[in-house]
Amino acid sequence: MTGNQIEGLVGMLATFGLLVLMVLPSVIGIVRDRRIDRQIREAQEGRGQGKETQKTQKSSSRSTVPSTATWYAEGRRSKKLVNS
Structure with a gap:
């Protein structure tokens, strides 16, 4: 290999290396x-299967009552609306 061929090879490898660094x-x-x-x-496919099982489950017969914290927060919100 002559000096010109080696120089061409080094230039080509450098160009190829820069191309790889830019595309990577x-x-x-x-x-x-x-x-x-x-x-x-x-995850969506799994959620779709979960909905089918949720529809077949029966809800409990107990009625849900808001907690004291929820009741207190609702009262505070309504007072803020009246005052402002």
Whole structure:
């Protein structure tokens, strides 16, 4: 190999290395987005199956009564609306 060929090879490798450094973050981002999309899709499919089981469950016969904290907070909110 002559000096010119070695110089050309080094230049070509440097150019290829810069190209890889510039493209690598994009490729990593695309792979990450696809992984996240897959996880979201799997979670939605799992949630859809969970809804079917929730519909078949019966609710308890007890009536739900708001807690004291909820009752107190509701009273405070209504007083604030009247005062302002």
